[in-house]
Amino acid sequence: MTSRACRQVAMLACDSSPCGESGRQLLARLAPRPDLGSVLTELCPHHPVPGDIVEISGPGGSGKTQLLMECVAAALSCDSTSAVVLLDTDRHVRMPRLLQLLQRHLPSAAAARSAASRLELLTATSSQQARVALEALLARLEEHAGVLLLAVDSLSAFYWSDRHALGRVGERADAWYRQLGQQLVRLAGRGRLVVVATRHSLSAGATGWHHMGAEWSAAVTRSVCLRPQQGAVEATLRMVARTEVAAPPPPSLWKRRFVITDEGVRWLEVLADNE
Amino acid sequence: MASKLFLHSCQGTRKRSYMLVVSLIRVDGLLGGGLPAGDLVELCGPSAVGKTQLCLAWAAAALLAGARVLVADAKCEFSVARCRRLLRRRGRSAQECDRLLERLQYAQVFSMQELLALLEAVRSRRRLHAGLRLLVVDSLAALAAPLLASPGFIGFGLLTDVGTTLKSVAAECRLTALVTNDLVQSEPGGGERPALGLAWLHVPHHRLLLSRETSTAPGPLAQPPRAGPRRTATLAKSISAPCGTSADFLVTGAGVEEAPTAQKRSAPED
Numbered sequence: 297m298t299s300r301a302c303r304q305v306a307m308l309a310c311d312s313s314p315c316g317e318s319g320r321q322l323l324a325r326l327a328p329r330p331d332l333g334s335v336l337t338e339l340c341p342h343h344p345v346p347g348d349i350v351e352i353s354g355p356g357g358s359g360k361t362q363l364l365m366e367c368v369a370a371a372l373s374c375d376s377t378s379a380v381v382l383l384d385t386d387r388h389v390r391m392p393r394l395l396q397l398l399q400r401h402l403p404s405a406a407a408a409r410s411a412a413s414r415l416e417l418l419t420a421t422s423s424q425q426a427r428v429a430l431e432a433l434l435a436r437l438e439e440h441a442g443v444l445l446l447a448v449d450s451l452s453a454f455y456w457s458d459r460h461a462l463g464r465v466g467e468r469a470d471a472w473y474r475q476l477g478q479q480l481v482r483l484a485g486r487g488r489l490v491v492v493a494t495r496h497s498l499s500a501g502a503t504g505w506h507h508m509g510a511e512w513s514a515a516v517t518r519s520v521c522l523r524p525q526q527g528a529v530e531a532t533l534r535m536v537a538r539t540e541v542a543a544p545p546p547p548s549l550w551k552r553r554f555v556i557t558d559e560g561v562r563w564l565e566v567l568a569d570n571e
Numbered sequence: 572m573a574s575k576l577f578l579h580s581c582q583g584t585r586k587r588s589y590m591l592v593v594s595l596i597r598v599d600g601l602l603g604g605g606l607p608a609g610d611l612v613e614l615c616g617p618s619a620v621g622k623t624q625l626c627l628a629w630a631a632a633a634l635l636a637g638a639r640v641l642v643a644d645a646k647c648e649f650s651v652a653r654c655r656r657l658l659r660r661r662g663r664s665a666q667e668c669d670r671l672l673e674r675l676q677y678a679q680v681f682s683m684q685e686l687l688a689l690l691e692a693v694r695s696r697r698r699l700h701a702g703l704r705l706l707v708v709d710s711l712a713a714l715a716a717p718l719l720a721s722p723g724f725i726g727f728g729l730l731t732d733v734g735t736t737l738k739s740v741a742a743e744c745r746l747t748a749l750v751t752n753d754l755v756q757s758e759p760g761g762g763e764r765p766a767l768g769l770a771w772l773h774v775p776h777h778r779l780l781l782s783r784e785t786s787t788a789p790g791p792l793a794q795p796p797r798a799g800p801r802r803t804a805t806l807a808k809s810i811s812a813p814c815g816t817s818a819d820f821l822v823t824g825a826g827v828e829e830a831p832t833a834q835k836r837s838a839p840e841d
Binding site for chain 1: 735742772813
């Protein structure tokens with residue numbers, strides 16, 4: 297990555313909030329959004345609302361991408377007009393699998409294909425490409441707010457490459473990923489959509505270190521940690537109650553197990569709740 | 572300069588599926604019928620378990636299917652002469668074998684940078700490599716392991732670049748990228764895990780773990796147990812097939828063969 301490219305993307309990523317918005321932008325922002333509602337109830341027992349950020353983390357092969365595709369399929373099925381944007385940096389997403397999941401939600405193969413046509417797939421082979429794509433998406437959403445869900449697989453695909461390219465000083469890589477986190481938070485807020493993102497385990501053990509920084513960790517409203525265990529996967533969900541949501545406080549900790557079958561994710565017993 | 576950004580809708584990606592079959596029915600069945608096009612497959616196992624032999628078998632199968640094969644050899648263990656013998660055993664004449672081997676491109680790589688340059692050449696000159704369906708890297712551990720302890724995260728950075736480029740090339744050229752990797756001890760007294768660390772663990776689309784049987788027949792005193800020809804391939808990770816399934820095969824002087832009394836074992840049910 298050249299320093300010039302870094303500066304260009306850094307300029308795009310700066311929070312250059314306009315001092316006002318046009319009437320069209322205001323109406324687009326305030327238009328009623330489809331209710332993700334009963335969708336994602338297994339993953340998010342209290343309905344996610346626009347602005348929510350869901351992070352799915354775990355080691356390789358734990359099922360993060362499968363869970364993400366379940367969210368995408370559910371979001372495409374809940375409404376016949378809303379779109380979903382999927383930013384694929386890992387190249388683990390497969391369209392035939394997504395169609396298979398859609399057919400579980402929808403009555404026919406034709407309906408599944410129609411729903412799949414509302415998916416916009418963005419592929420990036422570097423973090424610069426990913427950030428440019430997200431900035432372009434934000435600019436588009438401020439004009440036409442039609443996206444219900446932004447799925448990102450994954451946040452950490454290029455971390456080590458960036459860490460090496462940005463030099464020995466880790467602070468530059470930290471700043472780069474902090475800005476990526478800020479972009480996603482802006483998308484969730486100003487774009488009025490739900491962000492679901494996967495993240496690989498970059499360090500062994502529970503060190504508490506997050507490569508996206510403390511600001512991103514604070515912005516995540518639902519954190520799902522996956523741990524493969526005895527033929528299944530244990531999912532631990534931690535939720536942060538949002539004061540602007542007028543609803544009973546959700547349980548702060550929730551554990552379930554699931555297995556991945558040909559038909560998709562099959563949820564097993566609840567391990568713990570309301571802890 | 573940042574490379575091109577691809578933006579396409581779900582309906583626009585209508586690519587024909589392509590599976591390379593090695594004629595080991597059970598091993599092919601682990602990944603759904605053969606090596607899937609567009610995917611990165613990792614063969615992981617201890618030394619001399621048969622990773623290179625399996626790569627040779629898939630290379631021969633690809634050549635017989637009319638495809639091109641590119642081999643990036645880091646250990647100088649991929650024998651083109653052996654590949655020719657495998658083709659002869661499949662009933663091909665000497666002239667046919669020579670013609671088939673014209674479609675096998677062999678390159679020795681001695682560094683991660685050389686491997687990246689080779690992959691970029693494949694991506695940028697797709698017309699030259701038309702018909703390329705299998706790309707073998709044997710072995711990625713030999714290239715990357717010496718760099719992982721280097722300062723400045725150069726090893727992890729290059730490993731990430733190689734993984735990203737392999738998956739991009741596999742997707743854009745609709746080929747299967749097949750890499751070999753070693754197994755290392757995860758912790759004292761613990762189990763084994765794929766080498767190359769956490770930075771690599773999530774990268775492959777599919778991971779086959781190879782293990783060998785150990786002869787239980789009592790031998791002379793002070794002699795280590797002899798390894799038999801039977802090997803077991805277990806699907807440890809996959810984006811499209813059920814994990815935990817395994818299949819047996821044999822590694823003999825004639826190459827890889829079906830194990831005569833092997834049973835395909837499924838993962839234990841919940």
